[in-house]
Amino acid sequence: ISVNPHKRLGHLDDFLRYCDDLDRAEDELLPPHVYRIARAAFTALVRTGKSQSILVSGDSGAGKTEACKLVVACLARLAPSGRAGATEAALGGALMLEAREFVEAWGNATTTQNKNSSRFGKWLAVELDAESAIHRCSLQPYLLERSRVVVHGPGERSYHVFYQM
Numbered sequence: 001i002s003v004n005p006h007k008r009l010g011h012l013d014d015f016l017r018y019c020d021d022l023d024r025a026e027d028e029l030l031p032p033h034v035y036r037i038a039r040a041a042f043t044a045l046v047r048t049g050k051s052q053s054i055l056v057s058g059d060s061g062a063g064k065t066e067a068c069k070l071v072v073a074c075l076a077r078l079a080p081s082g083r084a085g086a087t088e089a090a091l092g093g094a095l096m097l098e099a100r101e102f103v104e105a106w107g108n109a110t111t112t113q114n115k116n117s118s119r120f121g122k123w124l125a126v127e128l129d130a131e132s133a134i135h136r137c138s139l140q141p142y143l144l145e146r147s148r149v150v151v152h153g154p155g156e157r158s159y160h161v162f163y164q165m
């Protein structure tokens with residue numbers, strides 16, 4: 001269970017430093033946190049070679065979109081560590097986050113529940129190479145609320161991009 005803090009907590013570096021002090025076998029010693037979920041998926045993928053999935057669900061405004069960004073930020077920091085190609089991998093993670101801002105312009109809108117509500121579902125894939133560095137990221141949108149382009153409720157808006165232009 002993840003609770004929307006409604007403020008930047010910003011302690012990824014502290015968390016990763018804390019993780020570094022622990023043996024990798026001791027995932028269960030980590031505090032409950034979205035970073036712990038991301039790290040557990042990463043270590044399981046590296047250990048087993050099998051794909052891992054993280055399903056984020058909840059009410060509008062619960063913090064799903066922000067939680068996903070934190071997962072990607074955490075993977076981007078974990079994946080390249082100490083390997084050749086680290087710069088490219090870190091860049092891939094950063095680009096993924098930047099790309100999401102762009103996608104949000106076209107698929108997010110202000111609603112009564114959330115001023116940056118995602119009006120589509122998304123399948124985000126992060127692929128690692130044999131060196132456990134980020135190889136490729138992709139984002140597949142689906143079920144976009146297309147009717148919002150022409151009509152929306154009182155106090156709501158159409159997609160951000162129309163106001164940004």
Ligand SMILES: Nc1ncnc2c1ncn2[C@@H]1O[C@H](COP(=O)(O)OP(=O)(O)OP(=O)(O)O)[C@@H](O)[C@H]1O
Binds near residue numbers: 004059066
């Ligand atoms: N981890 C977080 N740190 C700081 N602020 C957050 C965090 N999670 C959510 N918020 C705040 O809450 C707002 C709503 O969160 P978010 O857009 O992630 O919700 P959501 O569950 O994706 O909603 P929707 O289903 O409507 O898209 C964000 O715009 C942000 O202001």
